[in-house]
Amino acid sequence: MNINTPSVDVQPVVFNHPSFMGHEQVVFCHDRESGLKAIIGVHNTVLGPALGGTRMWAYQSEAEALRDVLRLSRGMTFKASISGLNLGGGKAVIIGDSRTEKTEEMMLAFGRMVDRLGGSYITAEDVGINTRDMELVKSQTDHVTGIPVEMGGSGDPSPVTAYGTYMGIKASAKFKWGSDDLTGRKVLIQGIGHVGITLVKHLSEAGMEVYVQDIHQDRIDLAVTDFGARVYEGDYADAPVDVYAPCALGATVNEESIERFKCSIIAGAANNQLRNEVTDGALLQSRGILYAPDFLINAGGLINVYSEIAKYDRAESLRRTEKIYDTTLEIFRHAELKSITTHQAALEVAQARIDASAKLK
Ligand code: NAD
Numbered sequence: 626m627n628i629n630t631p632s633v634d635v636q637p638v639v640f641n642h643p644s645f646m647g648h649e650q651v652v653f654c655h656d657r658e659s660g661l662k663a664i665i666g667v668h669n670t671v672l673g674p675a676l677g678g679t680r681m682w683a684y685q686s687e688a689e690a691l692r693d694v695l696r697l698s699r700g701m702t703f704k705a706s707i708s709g710l711n712l713g714g715g716k717a718v719i720i721g722d723s724r725t726e727k728t729e730e731m732m733l734a735f736g737r738m739v740d741r742l743g744g745s746y747i748t749a750e751d752v753g754i755n756t757r758d759m760e761l762v763k764s765q766t767d768h769v770t771g772i773p774v775e776m777g778g779s780g781d782p783s784p785v786t787a788y789g790t791y792m793g794i795k796a797s798a799k800f801k802w803g804s805d806d807l808t809g810r811k812v813l814i815q816g817i818g819h820v821g822i823t824l825v826k827h828l829s830e831a832g833m834e835v836y837v838q839d840i841h842q843d844r845i846d847l848a849v850t851d852f853g854a855r856v857y858e859g860d861y862a863d864a865p866v867d868v869y870a871p872c873a874l875g876a877t878v879n880e881e882s883i884e885r886f887k888c889s890i891i892a893g894a895a896n897n898q899l900r901n902e903v904t905d906g907a908l909l910q911s912r913g914i915l916y917a918p919d920f921l922i923n924a925g926g927l928i929n930v931y932s933e934i935a936k937y938d939r940a941e942s943l944r945r946t947e948k949i950y951d952t953t954l955e956i957f958r959h960a961e962l963k964s965i966t967t968h969q970a971a972l973e974v975a976q977a978r979i980d981a982s983a984k985l986k
Pocket residue numbers: 750751752753754782783784786815816817818819820821838839840841844872873874875894895896923924926927
């Protein structure tokens with residue numbers, strides 16, 4: 626037997642992956658010099674080029690990274706569609722710890738990989754990636770957004786994401802409690818990163834009692850010193866709050882946590898909050914917990930980076946982002962009318978726009 630031939634067949638993990646769901650392209654990238662290992666997912670380009678941020682994370686395995694990029698890029702397809710943008714859905718992940726393993730060479734190599742896709746994928750920031758990184762990527766490719774304002778870009782999208790998430794929380798309160806006055810209500814924000822910290826600001830200013838949680842002490846300290854937030858030490862699922870706002874990673878809303886939640890509203894910026902979008906959505910509904918679909922209320926950042934392509938200014942980005950309030954209410958009403966989950970309702974509306982555009986083509 627040839628010693629170079631694997632003796633066992635390895636199960637293919639891409640085309641039959643549970644999260645593959647019709648992806649157009651899944652590209653594995655490796656650069657030997659910089660050590661870059663990345664995966665780019667292009668889910669759907671019916672409405673336009675696939676735009677989505679790059680996440681750098683210390684994934685425990687390649688399988689975990691693949692799953693993340695597939696789920697995230699599909700989410701971008703629906704996010705762009707429901708927000709009325711002429712964009713498709715894509716996302717990239719870089720495997721590694723952004724605090725200790727990121728180098729300039731790695732970001733340059735990543736930029737070259739994005740360039741090779743010829744514009745079918747346009748990148749931006751996500752977890753672990755900042756505008757300085759995008760500046761480096763920009764030196765290698767034009768297919769990048771979220772670049773610094775000084776370079777003619779729209780800057781960090783996170784504050785706009787936080788603003789849209791705030792609109793989604795207000796709309797949820799209006800639907801659940803009949804008023805969007807948040808005064809005196811309690812919220813737990815999990816993840817005080819780029820988005821989380823601005824959300825702390827909006828919700829504190831709106832009179833909420835804000836509790837925070839992060840794996841990094843410096844982020845917690847920032848929320849406490851700058852905005853008087855309180856620290857929540859327990860498990861997020863047990864927090865005695867009215868609103869849970871996930872702003873870290875995905876899948877924190879799952880079979881185990883749903884049973885324990887004390888909150889009546891889940892509305893946050895994190896992507897892919899539901900571990901299983903079908904069963905977890907239904908469980909939330911049966912427990913009477915109102916869920917604001919993540920890809921709808923966290924679209925502010927995408928709306929902001931899209932301004933670099935559609936050429937509108939920050940004021941227009943904020944105006945468009947403010948509309949998330951009305952769209953969220955429409956989705957809640959649509960779900961109620963059709964007796965489906967709010968997540969399903971948002972998917973239906975987003976898919977309808979994609980189908981209509983595909984027909985025209
Ligand atoms: P970030 O990297 O700046 O912040 C994430 C924060 O979460 C970090 O402070 C990290 O320490 C913390 N964290 C990670 N795991 C945690 C855990 N288990 N418990 C508590 N805290 C934890 O990222 P960001 O840009 O603020 O994005 C936050 C979320 O919002 C992500 O899911 C991202 O995909 C999503 N999102 C971001 C944008 C944007 O404009 N940045 C747009 C749409 C969606």
